[in-house]
Amino acid sequence: MKKLTVLFLLLTVCVVNAQMGPPPALDNALLKSLVGEWKGTSKSEMGDSQITETYELGLEGQFLLLNYQSTSANGAFNGMAAYTLNPESGQVSAYWIDSMRSMAEGSGKIEDKKMTLEWKGPWGTGTIAMELVNENKIMGSSKFTMQDGSVMESTSEMMRVQMTEK
Numbered sequence: 012m013k014k015l016t017v018l019f020l021l022l023t024v025c026v027v028n029a030q031m032g033p034p035p036a037l038d039n040a041l042l043k044s045l046v047g048e049w050k051g052t053s054k055s056e057m058g059d060s061q062i063t064e065t066y067e068l069g070l071e072g073q074f075l076l077l078n079y080q081s082t083s084a085n086g087a088f089n090g091m092a093a094y095t096l097n098p099e100s101g102q103v104s105a106y107w108i109d110s111m112r113s114m115a116e117g118s119g120k121i122e123d124k125k126m127t128l129e130w131k132g133p134w135g136t137g138t139i140a141m142e143l144v145n146e147n148k149i150m151g152s153s154k155f156t157m158q159d160g161s162v163m164e165s166t167s168e169m170m171r172v173q174m175t176e177k
Contacts, residue, residue, distance in 0.1 A: 034098045036072025041121050042094065044143055045075060051149075051169035058084050064169060069093075103128060134158060147171040
């Protein structure tokens with residue numbers, strides 16, 4: 012009887028969700044304007060890095076997906092992120108995974124052309140801010156307090172890759 016009840020509840024949830032449908036696709040000017048490929052540099056205590064970021068809308072426009080790649084004297088580093096907006100609060104929810112097998116969760120806000128997120132991961136906690144200076148330039152900064160108490164900061168500058176450059 013318990014199995015039948017659980018199955019009934021599961022089917023009910025599926026039917027309700029199917030009838031409601033997903034929320035409308037993301038309709039945020041900043042998130043939409045990030046779609047495309049960006050290249051630039053990042054500077055931190057660990058040295059300079061060459062970075063490439065590729066953003067695309069995924070899952071029927073419900074998420075902004077990021078593919079991140081960097082190279083430096085320390086080697087290659089890759090990561091991925093998914094950003095979305097909470098339909099009720101408008102707050103940003105984000106998740107990060109990377110080639111160091113880290114998984115982190117972020118949340119924050121968008122104000123005009125600036126997104127600021129607070130992150131928590133296995134390495135520590137911190138803030139990342141990115142601002143769309145114009146349609147072809149992003150400036151970013153981060154400040155993290157690592158597990159050992161040390162602080163790591165970085166700045167970055169990215170330029171949009173024009174379609175003809177690919």
